[in-house]
Amino acid sequence: MTDVAAPPPSGPPPSDPPKRPIRPRRTLFPPDxxxxxxxxxxxxxxxxxxxxxxxxxxxxxxxxxxADAIDSVTASWGRQQTFEGVAIVLPYRQKWTAGPGDIRELEGSLMLLPEKLDLAAQLSPEVRRRGLFDVTLYATTLDVVAEFALKPLKEHRADGRTMNWAAIALGLGLSDVRTIRGGTVEIDGRPLDWLPRSGNGPFSQLEIPLDFADLPQRETITVRFRLSLTGSDSLSFLPTGAHTEATVTSPWPSPSFIGRYLPSEQRVSAEGFRAHWSVPFLARGYGQLWDSERKSEPSPAMVQKTAFGVRLLSPVGPYRETDRALKYGILFIGLTFAVCLML
Structure with a gap:
């Protein structure tokens, strides 16, 4: 008996089960x-x-x-100097009636500015070291010629004021009077000496009593003096003359002219500089006669805005150069990677 093979199944052969598509693996930061x-x-x-x-x-x-080193040196040597000028200070008294039977007396002072003010400064710069740092200082000789016309003071006799001609004085204003190393004064050919003065107003740092017997009869006064003083960084002037002329010379090769007025003439070279200013009355913005009690005296801020002068620029130091390089470094890094991001 033989085995009989089973007949093949009818119909198409069975197919393989369908395969699921392979999905890409999800990541938080895809590389592309x-x-x-x-x-x-x-x-x-x-x-x-x-x-x-x-x-x-x-x-x-x-x-x-x-900054601490510079402040330490300049505190002893002298800070930025501003020469405020000179003025004739005349005290007065005036009686006024506040009410029935109430008569009061007012005390004030008139300050007369010069008609002509000539200034000539010779700056001698000096660089000193404090630790790792350089500090720019200077010593200067300031020659001053001031011409006063006394007529405006005499005209105030008619308004009821009693002028105290015995107490009239010449006042000088300087931002840092501690730095004065010496000075001589000549008033109409008569040598006099400066005296310290305690006051908070303008032209109240130094004074000279004008004890001239014939002063009320005079029409003009000419004052000549020289000051030797020290300072740092800058030297400025106030144009307190009806016509102010100022000249500054120095062997410093890198000046910066500052303030309200630029020099009318200037010459700068490797050997130093020379600058000349000419400031007329109309460009100044305040009058010639100040009254402490009638509020004709301009505000200190208004007067200081008219200052002009020169600053002794120092070469750029290594720390400032490094600071600039760091700022450019941040810029270069940012721009480089910004370009990479856009590619």
């Missing part, structure tokens, strides 16, 4: 996405900026130490 590139570039930028910030902190500390 803009977010991934931006994140990587941001991390690299922060890593590169970290040493820049550490160096910037060191530079800030050194600049603060430099």
């Amino acid at each position: 996405s803009l977010l991934t590139r931006a994140t990587i570039i941001g991390i690299i930028t922060l890593v590169l900026l970290l040493p820049l910030q550490l160096i910037n902190g060191l530079v800030d500390d050194r600049q603060r130490y430099e």
Whole structure:
């Protein structure tokens, strides 16, 4: 008996079960996405900026130490100087009636500015060291010629004031009077000496009593004097003359002219500079006669705005150069990776 093979199944052969499509694996930062590139570039930028910030902190500390060193030296030698000028100060008294039977007496002073003021300054700069830092100082000789016309003072007799001609004085204003090293004064050919004066008003740092017997009869007074003083950084002047002429010369090669008025003439070279200012009355903005009690005296802020002068610029120091390089470094890093992000 033989085995009989089973007949083949009829119909198409069975097919394999369908395969599921392979889905890409999801990640938080796909390697080809803009977010991934931006994140990587941001991390690299922060890593590169970290040493820049550490160096910037060191530079800030050194600049603060430099400011402290400059302040320490200039506190003893002299700070920025402003020559305010000279004026004739005449005290007066005036009686006025406040009410029935109430008569009061008012005390004030008139301050007369010069008709012509000539200034000539010779700056002798000096660089001193305090630790790691250089401090720019100067000594100067200031020659002053002031011409006064006394007529405005005499005209005030008619308004009921009693002028105290015995107490009339010449007052001088200077921002830092501690730095005066010496000075001589000549008034109409008569040598006199400065005296200290305690006051908070204008032209109240030094004074000279004008004890001339014939002063009420005079029409003009000419004052000549020389001051030797020290300072730092800058020297400025106030145009307190009806016509002010100022000249500054110095061997310093890098001046910066500051204030309300620029020099009418200037010459700057490697050997130094010479500058000349000419300030007329109309450009100044305040009058010739100030009254302390009638509020004709201009405000100190208004007067200070008319200052002009020169600053002794120092060469750019290493810490300032490093500070600039750090700022450019941040710019270069930012621009470089911004371009990489756009590619």
